[in-house]
Amino acid sequence: MKTSTVAELLSKDIKLHDIEVKGWVRTFRANRFIALNDGSTIHNIQCVVDFEKTEEATLKRITTGAAVHIKGELVESQGKGQQVEIQVKSIVILGDSDPETYPIQPKKHSFEFLRENAHLRTRTSTFSAVMRLRSSLSFAIHKYFNENGFYYMHTPIVTGSDAEGAGEMFRVSTLDSKNPPLNEDGSVNYKEDFFGKETNLTVSGQLEAETYAMSLGKVYTFGPTFRAENSNTSRHLAEFWMIEPEVAFMDLAGNMDLAEDFLKSILNYVLEHNKDDLEFLEARLLDEEKVKPQADRSEMSLIEKLKFVADNHFKRVSYTEAIDILKNSKPNKKKKFKYIIEEWGADLQSEHERFLVEKHFKCPVILFDYPANIKAFYMRLNEDGKTVRAMDILFPGIGEMVGGSQREERLEVLREKMKALDIDEDELWWYLDLRKYGTAVHSGFGLGFERLVMFVTGMGNIRDVIPYPRTPQNAEF
Amino acid sequence: MKTSTVAELLSKDIKLHDIEVKGWVRTFRANRFIALNDGSTIHNIQCVVDFEKTEEATLKRITTGAAVHIKGELVESQGKGQQVEIQVKSIVILGDSDPETYPIQPKKHSFEFLRENAHLRTRTSTFSAVMRLRSSLSFAIHKYFNENGFYYMHTPIVTGSDAEGAGEMFRVSTLDSKNPPLNEDGSVNYKEDFFGKETNLTVSGQLEAETYAMSLGKVYTFGPTFRAENSNTSRHLAEFWMIEPEVAFMDLAGNMDLAEDFLKSILNYVLEHNKDDLEFLEARLLDEEKVKPQADRSEMSLIEKLKFVADNHFKRVSYTEAIDILKNSKPNKKKKFKYIIEEWGADLQSEHERFLVEKHFKCPVILFDYPANIKAFYMRLNEDGKTVRAMDILFPGIGEMVGGSQREERLEVLREKMKALDIDEDELWWYLDLRKYGTAVHSGFGLGFERLVMFVTGMGNIRDVIPYPRTPQNAEF
Numbered sequence: 001m002k003t004s005t006v007a008e009l010l011s012k013d014i015k016l017h018d019i020e021v022k023g024w025v026r027t028f029r030a031n032r033f034i035a036l037n038d039g040s041t042i043h044n045i046q047c048v049v050d051f052e053k054t055e056e057a058t059l060k061r062i063t064t065g066a067a068v069h070i071k072g073e074l075v076e077s078q079g080k081g082q083q084v085e086i087q088v089k090s091i092v093i094l095g096d097s098d099p100e101t102y103p104i105q106p107k108k109h110s111f112e113f114l115r116e117n118a119h120l121r122t123r124t125s126t127f128s129a130v131m132r133l134r135s136s137l138s139f140a141i142h143k144y145f146n147e148n149g150f151y152y153m154h155t156p157i158v159t160g161s162d163a164e165g166a167g168e169m170f171r172v173s174t175l176d177s178k179n180p181p182l183n184e185d186g187s188v189n190y191k192e193d194f195f196g197k198e199t200n201l202t203v204s205g206q207l208e209a210e211t212y213a214m215s216l217g218k219v220y221t222f223g224p225t226f227r228a229e230n231s232n233t234s235r236h237l238a239e240f241w242m243i244e245p246e247v248a249f250m251d252l253a254g255n256m257d258l259a260e261d262f263l264k265s266i267l268n269y270v271l272e273h274n275k276d277d278l279e280f281l282e283a284r285l286l287d288e289e290k291v292k293p294q295a296d297r298s299e300m301s302l303i304e305k306l307k308f309v310a311d312n313h314f315k316r317v318s319y320t321e322a323i324d325i326l327k328n329s330k331p332n333k334k335k336k337f338k339y340i341i342e343e344w345g346a347d348l349q350s351e352h353e354r355f356l357v358e359k360h361f362k363c364p365v366i367l368f369d370y371p372a373n374i375k376a377f378y379m380r381l382n383e384d385g386k387t388v389r390a391m392d393i394l395f396p397g398i399g400e401m402v403g404g405s406q407r408e409e410r411l412e413v414l415r416e417k418m419k420a421l422d423i424d425e426d427e428l429w430w431y432l433d434l435r436k437y438g439t440a441v442h443s444g445f446g447l448g449f450e451r452l453v454m455f456v457t458g459m460g461n462i463r464d465v466i467p468y469p470r471t472p473q474n475a476e477f
Numbered sequence: 478m479k480t481s482t483v484a485e486l487l488s489k490d491i492k493l494h495d496i497e498v499k500g501w502v503r504t505f506r507a508n509r510f511i512a513l514n515d516g517s518t519i520h521n522i523q524c525v526v527d528f529e530k531t532e533e534a535t536l537k538r539i540t541t542g543a544a545v546h547i548k549g550e551l552v553e554s555q556g557k558g559q560q561v562e563i564q565v566k567s568i569v570i571l572g573d574s575d576p577e578t579y580p581i582q583p584k585k586h587s588f589e590f591l592r593e594n595a596h597l598r599t600r601t602s603t604f605s606a607v608m609r610l611r612s613s614l615s616f617a618i619h620k621y622f623n624e625n626g627f628y629y630m631h632t633p634i635v636t637g638s639d640a641e642g643a644g645e646m647f648r649v650s651t652l653d654s655k656n657p658p659l660n661e662d663g664s665v666n667y668k669e670d671f672f673g674k675e676t677n678l679t680v681s682g683q684l685e686a687e688t689y690a691m692s693l694g695k696v697y698t699f700g701p702t703f704r705a706e707n708s709n710t711s712r713h714l715a716e717f718w719m720i721e722p723e724v725a726f727m728d729l730a731g732n733m734d735l736a737e738d739f740l741k742s743i744l745n746y747v748l749e750h751n752k753d754d755l756e757f758l759e760a761r762l763l764d765e766e767k768v769k770p771q772a773d774r775s776e777m778s779l780i781e782k783l784k785f786v787a788d789n790h791f792k793r794v795s796y797t798e799a800i801d802i803l804k805n806s807k808p809n810k811k812k813k814f815k816y817i818i819e820e821w822g823a824d825l826q827s828e829h830e831r832f833l834v835e836k837h838f839k840c841p842v843i844l845f846d847y848p849a850n851i852k853a854f855y856m857r858l859n860e861d862g863k864t865v866r867a868m869d870i871l872f873p874g875i876g877e878m879v880g881g882s883q884r885e886e887r888l889e890v891l892r893e894k895m896k897a898l899d900i901d902e903d904e905l906w907w908y909l910d911l912r913k914y915g916t917a918v919h920s921g922f923g924l925g926f927e928r929l930v931m932f933v934t935g936m937g938n939i940r941d942v943i944p945y946p947r948t949p950q951n952a953e954f
Binding site for chain 2: 430476
């Protein structure tokens with residue numbers, strides 16, 4: 001007989017009567033009711049054991065976390081809370097779970113405790129829902145780009161370039177760490193290293209993605225990126241996944257259209273495909289927020305928030321307009337902002353972004369045309385000579401979700417910018433080549449995947465939306 | 478007017494008459510015919526310029542590699558070789574390409590030369606076809622797993638464990654490379670490193686994938702993996718992408734079924750979706766092989782080979798049977814093998830695998846039940862005490878495509894194995910936990926993605942199937 005998954009058994013179109021299922025015991029109560037889960041759905045299936053016909057020794061081994069193989073009949077449930085249940089005919093314990101030592105007890109655990117047991121935390125409803133959503137979002141992203149004529153590109157993880165400028169980097173080396181070979185001047189001789197030069201973990205695949213956009217037209221990356229910054233916060237990881245589309249012949253307006261359509265599309269995908277998990281996480285969040293003062297609770301429920309973003313037009317506002325709004329805002333005048341906005345040119349902080357999104361516009365906002373000197377070297381200079389065609393998309397509750405720009409396609413302007421910032425042309429000769437041979441307007445953006453997963457799942461700590469988080473002083477598992 | 482892609486313009490259901498298109502000039506001949514490509518398809522669209530109505534200065538700038546914006550009429554082609562063509566009404570040069578210096582001339586370049594210009598090589602038909610196929614295969618993989626109830630899992634790239642044992646590793650560090658902090662005994666004090674311990678780039682996500690299989694049921698990874706081996710061959714990369722599914726309650730037979738179904742499914746996907754690119758690469762391969770002696774040419778064309786694998790049952794042969802076949806084979810008896818098979822226990826070399834697949838069985842072969850001592854510690858020991866439930870899938874022309882196993886689910890057996898191999902239990906405490914709490918039969922396999930891309934594209938060097946290859950002494954771009 002084919003083994004069924006719990007999701008199959010609970011689906012409405014199930015026709016089976018005699019069934020087999022394998023999974024893990026979540027709870028066992030009254031020596032009779034097993035709540036069984038196999039990861040295929042947030043829901044458990046109730047398996048009713050006839051304790052009179054089951055050996056005492058077996059009953060004792062039906063404990064939380066045990067792996068079991070059940071054969072039985074799928075019947076309409078007599079009890080409340082489920083449509084169907086399994087009348088168990090035979091149960092085999094595949095793997096025991098000592099209730100005295102098993103870390104995942106049938107009770108509420110703190111997220112801190114579960115992080116220390118990250119290898120077992122997907123055995124809880126919360127983390128299984130989060131990781132199913134993470135998977136579903138990944139697929140939605142690939143599906144969106146595939147359907148829209150984009151090619152998926154694997155940009156390199158180990159990079160010999162440190163010109164990306166997005167942050168501190170991790171060195172990758174096979175040299176003897178204690179006694180590295182030295183040059184005559186006493187510096188480390190990286191020519192003897194594996195790659196024949198100093199190499200680091202990438203902070204972004206954008207520059208390489210541009211090379212492919214300028215030949216294949218529309219490409220995207222979806223891969224790991226790294227920051228060696230000592231930021232021990234609930235919003236930073238040393239290793240995280242990023243999505244970076246890059247499109248030839250597309251200007252900044254097209255870039256905004258793409259980002260908005262893309263985000264709405266993937267939100268609609270999970271709203272359609274992950275209803276059960278979202279409902280569970282919505283209830284969890286509601287429960288979590290109950291202890292907060294009313295003012296700190298979310299105005300919308302999790303699903304309402306996702307629908308709100310999916311259904312509403314993103315408000316497009318220039319940086320200059322935003323500065324005006326912020327300068328004249330109550331919290332600025334009353335000096336409630338930590339960083340008071342005094343003049344054009346100020347770098348916006350999270351508090352300002354959240355004010356714009358949550359208080360002023362009350363919808364997702366796309367800010368564009370930022371001052372050149374607070375943005376990266378590769379962004380297209382506007383005709384005003386002081387702003388660049390950059391955009392950031394700000395989401396309620398989370399702030400910046402996407403950062404992108406039209407890229408500087410003019411060789412001489414790019415060269416001047418690099419010179420001013422002391423970026424070595426020899427290092428980016430290939431990037432300059434794109435401007436020498438068949439250059440054209442092109443644009444792209446970056447989306448931090450974990451930020452998106454946090455937004456969709458309502459989880460408050462970025463360590464809880466990636467299987468094995470890498471943070472300062474932590475590379476366990 | 479909406480800009481169309483070349484693929485759209487060449488598709489049969491195109492209804493447009495007045496069109497706009499942007500792309501790069503591949504060739505311009507007789508001052509009249511532009512072959513235009515934008516990456517959306519292997520095919521160029523012919524754009525016919527009326528040179529009498531076009532300024533001389535503009536005509537001169539229509540050079541190979543230039544980016545152009547063309548408006549015109551889509552009409553039935555008068556010439557041979559295409560159904561439709563564009564009668565150009567206006568042409569704007571977006572980006573020039575100096576024919577004197579542009580590296581990608583309209584002629585045949587060596588792959589070595591193109592590797593040095595990897596940022597431009599997707600402007601050739603061969604590399605654009607390869608990279609479109611790479612993208613298509615990636616999507617087919619995600620699609621297959623998504624449709625079959627698997628969750629995509631991002632396993633960590635930076636790992637604190639060196640117990641995976643699959644090869645030499647790259648160290649990841651932020652310590653001062655010249656003067657690292659030392660312990661009293663003179664060793665490097667990794668406690669002061671970013672992660673508080675020595676960390677490396679992962680060689681496999683399998684062990685972490687097992688943790689998720691044992692809670693979510695069916696998972697897979699698709700991410701970069703690393704080997705710091707000084708192998709400068711056409712089949713090795715220091716950085717490559719790997720796919721690793723892992724399934725709870727699945728034994729080795731199920732693992733074989735899964736791998737076979739999976740491989741066939743993704744081959745069928747590209748046969749259906751990438752016909753044009755495959756036909757181009759098939760012709761390229763045929764052309765390349767023309768200079769070879771008849772005996773060294775492929776027996777099947779590229780597409781025939783893909784169909785052959787997609788349509789034929791994979792032959793399942795135990796290691797023990799394979800050794801018998803090899804021992805009695807002609808090349809073994811005549812000592813044509815470099816490594817003569819003398820007895821049971823020998824590790825099979827590529828020459829043996831290819832003999833089995835290409836000469837003996839003439840079909841894909843799954844070898845299983847290998848001697849325990851030539852396989853990894855985590856593989857399930859058979860009842861005979863000397864073989865493990867390992868499998869390798871061997872493909873014609875390429876050898877090992879997939880390696881997998883049923884995992885050792887018994888705590889005590891695993892512990893003994895680790896002890897014998899001097900693997901520290903403290904390092905893999907979480908891996909052992911899976912055997913302590915609700916253990917069950919489970920299995921999985923690994924597929925080197927670049928091997929698959931080589932097989933599908935017919936490319937002979939692994940450096941030519943990944944955008945920016947990382948190899949000893951090379952981390953350019």
